[in-house]
Amino acid sequence: MRYKTIAPREADEAVLLASRVLPPFSDEVLAFVDDLSNAILQTKRFKQYPEVMAMAFWMRRANILDLKKQFEQKRGERTWLGRGIVFHIAPSNVDTIFVYSWFLSMLVGNRNIVRVSSATNEQLEALVEVINDVAADPKHTEVRSRFMIVQYEHNDEITGHFSATCHTRVIWGGDETIRRIRAIPLGPAATEMVFADKFSFAVIGASAFLEEEKPSRVIERFYNDAYWFNQNACSSPRLVVWVGNDDEVARARESFWAALEELADKRRLNYAPAVAMNKLIAECAVAINATDTVTVEPHRTSFVNRVLLSNADDLNRELQCGGGLFYEMIIPSLDRLAEIVDPKDQTIVSYGIDRAAFDQFVNGYRPQGINRIVPFGEALTFSAVWDGYDLLREFCRDVDITVR
Amino acid sequence: MALDDVLATGPYSLSHDDKQQLLVEHLNRLTQHHAEQCDPYRRILQAYGKDKQVWDRVEDVPFLPISLFKEFALKSIPDDAVVKTLTSSGTTGQKVSRIFLDKETSRYQTKALAAIMQDFIGGKRLPMLILDTQNVIKDRRLFSARGAGILGLSNFGRDHLYVLDNDMQLRADELKEFLATHRDTDILLFGFTFMVWKHFYQEIKRLGLDIDLARGVLIHSGGWKKLTDEAVDNASFKKALNHLCGLERIHNFYGMVEQIGSIYMEGDTGCFQTPIFSDIIIRDPIDWSVLPAGREGIIELVSILPHSYPGHVLLTEDLGRVIGEDDSPDGRQGKYFEVLGRVPKAEIRGCSDTYAEEVSEGAV
Structure with missing residues (x-):
């Protein structure tokens, strides 16, 4: 059974197994998180990876203390302890997820084994290097002995070994991976969290956009939501739902897409000819499979591709290639979202629709899907509540003490 | 000129203007034929708002991405008219193109290939x-x-x-x-x-x-x-x-299985020579505009032979550049070009699967 431990530098599985959990939000863990955050923010090479910078920002002390406060409020007088060893199986499409998953678990005291994708890339290597540098500091001995980041090609024996060892297993999708790993048994008392394939979309109030004084700011935020991770994260918007009357929507669409196109052409983040080609194939596939009218909007460049659908049945959530391919739908009012939402839906990034309208929709229609409704610019902002799980809570067990 | 007459004409006998005129006439005819006979093809044209149109220039005729033939069975003939099904080579588990031929298309391909071969090795x-x-x-x-x-x-x-x-x-x-x-x-x-x-x-x-x-x-x-x-x-x-x-x-x-027959032989220029029944266009993947000779881009191939399947205008996954036109030292007319390899595969980061990296990538 061979796997490669890429962090910490002198990892020892036996020591990890023999360690006990730390108390939630221990000083040792807070110091480690803080040091890693600073190390990333101060390392020049990370400037080119906005998602890593965003993660380091999330890790900064003030935010972690905020999480601590929320955690303590929820806990009240209860006794919550880390579950023990958490085995995280990270996704290959979003490099930073493994850190969020590991850190939330570590914050409440757990020991962690993290399997990252065996396909390395510069960003992952840089991240692992800085983690190793920070962990090497003698003051982080307690943290260092409680985590392992491992890499291996898909291997049921190794996955089986960690699965039998851990107290909680976390599988960051997709669906096929979850199916394969679920066939591998956990210990009888272990718990599991899975993050299945998800689909996310934007909802835009057309009249609000037409009245917006600083549309370029709105566009910038949407651009970041869609183009970081090359539109491949579960929470990257892939569909834009316009809310308004025909005339408003027509005018809003025209100025919105023209501005996005201009910005996307200027930035050219993650552009690759193969992706440009994949988008053409997807456009054709949608047209072939359509049950109703679909319109491929003329593209000025390969950075923004759009397919206008007239029927929600033609929205194929599986058909996604990233890189700036947007489906569009038009509805006269928000309640008509009911015709579009699906159990697979995760994040709505919204502009120009107020909270009351969403509250009314969610509580009134009670959709099976939709786990987050956030403003433009926050699609990829990681939250400690994800896909309906309150992660800090899930990583703990409750010790019910009733003696007086 | 009817296709049979084109096939009887020297394969390198037309210079730019005459060849383009000939091609666009046939491509318009084929586009209309496939739109009428191949439902998926018509749907694509409709979605792009390009149905029921006649094109003035070869480069204006809508192209299909070649890998659509791996995803869909695209044919413009009834099932019982299929005499041969060609498949592209591929490793196990990889999707392959399926090209459906009827008697007529098969005959055109044979004749085109014969004309080209005769020009190079004699009759x-x-x-x-x-x-x-x-x-x-x-x-x-x-x-x-x-x-x-x-x-x-x-x-x-x-x-x-x-x-x-x-x-x-x-x-x-x-x-x-x-x-x-x-x-x-x-x-x-x-x-x-x-x-x-x-x-x-x-x-x-x-x-x-x-x-x-x-x-x-x-x-x-x-x-x-x-x-x-x-x-x-x-x-x-x-x-x-x-x-x-x-x-x-x-x-x-x-050449490729999706346009068999109208192959591009290496002439005295050391480059691939386009015969009169097919042509090459180089496109810029940034906006799909046509690139001039000398510039590297994605190869689009047109052929006037495909009657049984809508493969007359295809965007390939190959990179290349046009080197010259109508001025080959061996006297052969038409564009000649170089192939510079495949478009690099996009890094697999989509489809959000932990094991996506293990999907095998076979050589074609």
Whole structure:
């Protein structure tokens, strides 16, 4: 059974197994998180990876203390302890997820084994290097002995070994991976969290956009939501739902897409000819499979591709290639979202629709899907509540003490 | 000009204006035909708002991404008119293109290929060495690109000898006997580039055989991808074969199963020459505009032969550039071009699967 431990530098599985959990939000863990955050923010090479910078920002002390406060409020007088060893199986499409998953678990005291994708890339290597540098500091001995980041090609024996060892297993999708790993048994008392394939979309109030004084700011935020991770994260918007009357929507669409196109052409983040080609194939596939009218909007460049659908049945959530391919739908009012939402839906990034309208929709229609409704610019902002799980809570067990 | 007349015309006899006029007339005819007969094709045109239109220029005719033939069964003929189904080569588990041929398209392809071959090797059937194993043509219902290529080219030879046995070993004795029998005539050799190098050239060299192919014409195809590790390119390939067995006439050709027949033979320019029934357009992937000669971009191929499937205008996954037009020193008219490899695969980060990285990527 061979796997490669890429962090910490002198990892020892036996020591990890023999360690006990730390108390939630221990000083040792807070110091480690803080040091890693600073190390990333101060390392020049990370400037080119906005998602890593965003993660380091999330890790900064003030935010972690905020999480601590929320955690303590929820806990009240209860006794919550880390579950023990958490085995995280990270996704290959979003490099930073493994850190969020590991850190939330570590914050409440757990020991962690993290399997990252065996396909390395510069960003992952840089991240692992800085983690190793920070962990090497003698003051982080307690943290260092409680985590392992491992890499291996898909291997049921190794996955089986960690699965039998851990107290909680976390599988960051997709669906096929979850199916394969679920066939591998956990210990009888272990718990599991899975993050299945998800689909996310934007909802835009057309009249609000037409009245917006600083549309370029709105566009910038949407651009970041869609183009970081090359539109491949579960929470990257892939569909834009316009809310308004025909005339408003027509005018809003025209100025919105023209501005996005201009910005996307200027930035050219993650552009690759193969992706440009994949988008053409997807456009054709949608047209072939359509049950109703679909319109491929003329593209000025390969950075923004759009397919206008007239029927929600033609929205194929599986058909996604990233890189700036947007489906569009038009509805006269928000309640008509009911015709579009699906159990697979995760994040709505919204502009120009107020909270009351969403509250009314969610509580009134009670959709099976939709786990987050956030403003433009926050699609990829990681939250400690994800896909309906309150992660800090899930990583703990409750010790019910009733003696007086 | 009707297609049969085009096929009877010299394949390199038209210069730019005449050729473009001829092509656009046929491409408009084919676009209309496929829109009427192939439902998926019509749906695509409708979605792009490009149905019911007549185009003025070849470059305006809508193209299809070539890999659609892997995802969908695209055909413009009834099922019972299918006489052959071609498939692209691919490794196990990989999707392959399926190209449906009827009698008519098949006939056009044969004629086009004949016209091209005649221009390069003359009208006489030559004794022919096939640098492959007979195994690849065994299943006649489902042709692989390799099998189809061999069968297509076999028509231009006689007294065929497959020089590899079923275990891909060189049949050295039979080869020597063949060359002794046909010592007084030109001979035709055909094989896939990689096979020619690996199982013919290297074997002759390893075994130290004395093989004289001074009167041979080698036609080969398949690309250099599998040979990049050995640093073999067109020039070193030619030089090595010339050195080893005196082979002087060597023509690489470029073509694909999705547009079989209208192949691009390497002319005296060392580039691939476009015949009158097909053409190349280089596009900029940034906005799909047409790039001028000399600029590298994605290769679009047009052919006026596909009647049974909507493959007359295809955006390939290959990179290339046009080198010149109508001014080849061998007098052949038309554009000539270079192929510069495949469009690099996009990093697999989509589809959010932890194990996406393990999806095998086979060589085509």
